[in-house]
Amino acid sequence: MIPFDYTTADNVESAVRAGTVASTRYVAGGTTLIDLMKLGVERPTHVVDLNPLVRRDASLGAVADLPNGGLRLGGLAHMSDVAWDARVRERYPMVSQSLLLAASGQVRNMATIAGNILQRTRCPYFRDTGTACNKREPGTGCSAIHGINRGHAVLGTSEHCIATYPSDLAVALTALDAVVQVRGSSGPRAIPFAEFHVLPGAHPERETVLRPGDVITSIDIPPVTFARRSLYLKVRDRASFAFALASAAVALDVQSNTIRGARVALGGVGTKPWRSHEAERALIGRPANAATFHAAADAALASARPQSQNGFKIELAKRTLVRALTEVSA
Ligand SMILES: Cc1cc2nc3c(=O)[nH]c(=O)nc-3n(C[C@H](O)[C@H](O)[C@H](O)COP(=O)(O)OP(=O)(O)OC[C@H]3O[C@@H](n4cnc5c(N)ncnc54)[C@H](O)[C@@H]3O)c2cc1C
Ligand code: SF4
Structure with a gap:
């Protein structure tokens, strides 16, 4: 691991400001980021801990009813809390099931909803800095295309990357037309889930439409009666x-x-x-x-x-x- 400084965020606005500094990463549960830092895949020099935000605004870590009958999942809510929420289980069983079928109990107790949808691919070459990988190092090539690709994608691939997107929760959220609520340097934005993740195309290093400094504050699920x-x-x-x-x-x-x-x-x-x-x-x-x-x-x-x-x-x-x-x- 390379040296980095660690700070905590007092409020969303200060987190956004800190997040716009080059080579900064937010950390929530840390179950993706810290792994990748240990492997040398992620090499931030500044790490900003978002967890203290929940002490100032409990809604960031909670599930809440929306006036239209939908549900708001706080960006910092833990996977396990969302999975066992009675409203989630009743209105959107597939969301609860997608969470409970992911990772382990221990990981789900640490990991957050926003961190989950931002997790990186499990392509073994992406996680091995000794190999060529366009997603990790743009322009170096894709080791998987002529290598081990049993676990790779068959839909949405490009000649530059065939990595499978890994989150279970995100599959349920895209089926439900969820909306990602973001706070960034130019204010709040609502991003339809279908537009949030992008296809690899010629730039597999770009995975979402998030901009530097963006904090995911919640994911809203609209009412879908059936x-x-x-x-x-x-x-x-x-x-x-x-x-x-x-x-x-x-x-x-x-x-x-x-x-x-x-x-x-x-x-x-x-x-x-x-x-x-x-x-x-x-x-x-x-x-x-x-x-x-x-x-x-x-x-x-x-x-x-x-x-x-x-x-x-x-x-x-x-x-x-x-x-x-x-x-x-x-
Ligand atoms: C052994 C193991 C098995 C797993 N199995 C599965 C599985 O079967 N299915 C599955 O879906 N997942 C699985 N996972 C992945 C796991 O669900 C994710 O690691 C976890 O959800 C990430 O959440 P986190 O809060 O720990 O994210 P972190 O590691 O803290 O952050 C991940 C990324 O999100 C960014 N981020 C975090 N919060 C915010 C925010 N609010 N706004 C903006 N950016 C943010 C961080 O900067 C970082 O880039 C597994 C993980 C492990 C370690
Ligand atoms: S599939 Fe994508 S992540 Fe895997 S080696 Fe190729 S470019 Fe890298």
């Missing part, structure tokens, strides 16, 4: 403490066996949390049966591009989605 009937299904190499090979966040509004509304997003297969409007279009207005679910899965993966070792993910993701739709419609 999300009470939703599911997050995660398939992985072992039953716990592993990232998704494929996952699906689904919600269905089924009336008289006809699908009136649908939300579908995939994880473990995309370079960003992957909302599938194609699958939703294949579901809405159709009967809730196996043929419809298979058609939706085919639509969701139609643009998938495999690498040398990860072709199995295309079929796995289809089966994961079909199973999730079948379970949620039962």
